[in-house]
Amino acid sequence: MAEPSTASVRSFDDEALPHLDALYRVALRLTGEAAQAEDLVQDTMLKAYRSWRQYRPGTNAKGWLLTILRNTFINSYRRRKLEPVAMDLELIEPHALYRAVESADPEGSFFGRLVDEKVLEAVDALPPDFREVLVLSDMEGMRYAEIAEALQVPVGTVKSRLFRARRLLQAQLYSYAVEMGYIKSREDTDG
Amino acid sequence: MAEPIDCAEAGARLQDYLKRELTPELAAEVRDHLVRCRGCFGHAQFEENLLHLMEARARRETCPSALRERIRGLLRAEADRT
Ligand SMILES: [Zn+2]
Numbered sequence A: 001m002a003e004p005s006t007a008s009v010r011s012f013d014d015e016a017l018p019h020l021d022a023l024y025r026v027a028l029r030l031t032g033e034a035a036q037a038e039d040l041v042q043d044t045m046l047k048a049y050r051s052w053r054q055y056r057p058g059t060n061a062k063g064w065l066l067t068i069l070r071n072t073f074i075n076s077y078r079r080r081k082l083e084p085v086a087m088d089l090e091l092i093e094p095h096a097l098y099r100a101v102e103s104a105d106p107e108g109s110f111f112g113r114l115v116d117e118k119v120l121e122a123v124d125a126l127p128p129d130f131r132e133v134l135v136l137s138d139m140e141g142m143r144y145a146e147i148a149e150a151l152q153v154p155v156g157t158v159k160s161r162l163f164r165a166r167r168l169l170q171a172q173l174y175s176y177a178v179e180m181g182y183i184k185s186r187e188d189t190d191g
Numbered sequence B: 001m002a003e004p005i006d007c008a009e010a011g012a013r014l015q016d017y018l019k020r021e022l023t024p025e026l027a028a029e030v031r032d033h034l035v036r037c038r039g040c041f042g043h044a045q046f047e048e049n050l051l052h053l054m055e056a057r058a059r060r061e062t063c064p065s066a067l068r069e070r071i072r073g074l075l076r077a078e079a080d081r082t
Helices: A006-031 A034-050 A061-076 A096-104 A116-124 A128-139 A144-151 A155-179 A186-190 B007-018 B024-036 B038-059 B065-081
Strands: none
Touching: A006 A034, A006 A061, A006 A128, A006 B065, A034 A061, A034 B065, A061 A144, A096 A155, A096 B038, A116 A128, A116 A155, A116 B038, A128 A144, A128 A155, A128 B038, A144 A155, A155 B007, B007 B024, B007 B038, B024 B038
C-alpha cells in the first residue's frame, strides 16, 4: 500500500501547516475550550496526513482540512457542556440592533464601546449549526461554496443559516447593549 | 435598463453583497441603491462594522506554538514509521 512519500511530507508541510491558525480558531469555537481544541487540531492533522493522497494539490487545502476537522469533531468529541438556550427566531425582530443603535447612538460610538469579548460570547452562544456557518464565513472569510462543500449542504442552506446566525447574534448584542445602557430598549423609547 | 431596486430588495441582497457573492450586475444595483438611500447605507455600514469586529477578534487567536511543535513532531514520527 502506498504511503505518503518524503516528497508528499514536504508538500503536506507547505500546503497544510499554514492553515493551523484557522483550524485552531474553528476548533476553539466548535469545542468551546482550549484543551479539546488542541486535541481536535492534532487528530485532524494526523488524519489529514494519512489521507493526504486523496487531496488534489493546488485545490482548496483549507476547505479540505476543515471538512476533516468538522467530521472528526462530530464523530468523536463530546458536545460542549453548555448547550445554547433555544431561541425563537420569530420573536426576534430583524435589524432591531441596527435600528436601536441608529436612533440612540448617532455618533456611532456603539462599536467603540462594544467589547469584542462580548461578540465572542454571543458567537459561542449560537446553536451549533448556525455558529459553525458564522465562524467559517464571518470569522474565517470562507466563501459560500467552500462552506457548502465542507459541511456537505447546499449553498442555499449556508446562506439561510448565516442569515439566521446573524440575526440571533444581533439579538444577543442588542440585549447586552440595553443592559449596559449603551442603547435604550425599544419599549422605553416607544413609550 | 432595469428598474432601480427598492429598500426591500436592497435589504434582501445585503448579506450577499457584503460577502461579495453577487454577480457584478446585481452588486451594481445594490451599490446604486446604497448611494441614493441614507437608511440602507447606514444599515450596510453597520453590518460591515460588525463583520470587521468579528473578523478582527477571530484573527487575534492563533495556534499555540507548543501545539504546532507537537504536530510537527507527530508528523515526522509518522513519516519515519512508513
Ligand atoms: Zn433603501
